[in-house]
Amino acid sequence: MEQRSRLFETVTVGGQQLRNRMVLPPLTRSRASDDGVPTALMAEYYRQRAGAGMVISEGTVITPQASAYARVPGIYSAEQVAGWLPVVEAAGRDGAVVYAQLWHVGRQSHSSVQPDGLPPKAPSAIPITGYQYRSAHGRIPYETPRELTTAEIVQAYGIAAANSAAAGFDGVELHAANGYLIDQFLNDGSNRRTDHYGGPLENRMRFLLEVITEIARYLPMERIGVRLSPSSDWMDAHDTDKRTLYSTVVRTLNGMGVAYLHLVEPEIAGSTTVDRPAGFIPTAEFAALFDGPVIVTGGHSQASAEQLLASGTADLVGFGRLFIANPDLPNRFLANAPLQPLRPAGIYGGGPEGYTDYPALAASGT
Template structure:
């Protein structure tokens, strides 16, 4: 039986275990989009993971969703990430840059630009801005001729990411951001080649991946998906058919991996596993029964990780468990208790609740 502590070959990367640190926004960059020494410490502390995935990183200015996040929009921003990738590599780790275009999940006060999206449909919620949460604006619908440029923005950022020392990139196609908006039926009301049918709605995702694979090599490219999740008010009523079609198209490109959130029925997840010939990362933290829990009912733990490995996942990603447990790999190996993160410091800025969580100490 496959174990979390078995090795795995991911493209050119030899992973010492099958534990992945999931991408999580921590808002510890500078106001002008640079990575910081504290971010280098944060990722280096967790470098025993088989693979680290960065915070969501904006590929261009109009795609910036959150303030105080380090970007890959310019060469200067890319250069600031070198301290992070160097620290991870010195500590024996491997790190992927997650490229996150927010689409309509953004605000002019953050970027100076009106957000763009498949259609002029606002998120019925507040979005983060430098002045705190504000109602989401109505985005500008992209003209047909503009869509390819936004798809290429992932490829352009990927080139900068590899120049900055990242070992590869993950396109954020999940959780209601731009790729997810194109996949939907309510944020995407287009009547051109990017809207309407399943074949049209998956087109932007495929073009973004193709452009990125052409730019940096398919074996350095992954994508994260959240079938049927409904986050940021994205509707996918036909998501079993939608994601089956998407994976069929992506599977021919020779990508490094797909990263699936367990946001749909298990039967759909298993069908998607069968449709994908390469590496599958699963994040078991289900969003299906959110209830009153702001961050989902249950973080990934050893039990859910082992279960998904038995169901066919190659790697398992842990999010919240990594926040308060920089030594998560060793804690899972030894079966010792996991510390719980302070949710008040998730996005608070500063080093508290970021780089000050201790490793486990055995009682004398």
């Protein structure tokens, strides 16, 4: 008996109807200008992937200090907003809903890329151990960050959200996953603050909640999504009780009426697939605590995505590496066509090679 496809059913997110449940999840590709201004090449890349029901931009930094790597786009300057306009238009040209992923890396940055040449700022002066920073000259240890003051950064998130709306984005996704700044506040391994942003869980969640409240001055709450990676210890993201931590975060977000919850599967460490960490928590546990739309991303194929939707764990599914290599992924799924493999060259940085040169079905003749 032929199975009904759920991937190609409509779904509503933030009051907008999506024509399918396939998401282009945030994917850093490092093709912006040196000033973080989106380029025409980026518009072409997103235009090629506009068949997704929802497009989430690559991680987009909210201030120059928020960045860790060259050629990552920003959304804090007028030039960047102007650069995003044609990119967002291209991404939404077939009706996709387009969100900007707002990013601050916190202690994952390095003095060599900080505007003042000093170590990056983070919740506490605790360096990342067990990982190395990918500098322009090879891998080097992470530095001990400086403890930040929150008000300025919370405000920068609000400005970035207002800029996102000006650039035509339908909403924003807060990058609260993968051991970046917001996740550094949540996890007690990276947050030893003694003020009201550290200590009890209620305090460690305060930064995230203040950021959401600030953004809600500029965007409706139903246009603010949040991405979490509850089982990941990638980049030294450690907590004494991840289950309690992330269940409480999800319950709190549920009560606020945010646009969606975006969960990264336990077998994903940043951008690669690894063994599920010992004591991983099934994604379904967190999804069950959230009444609104849930996006799940990480290692999914067409078949596993259909299962995930049928089981009720997810309402939408993200396909990262498959979408990089197959710009017309929805058409390929519909046609049951072969998928192109991901080529390592050009994943991060460079020009069209490995970026916009993956052919669509008709062009490749498959």
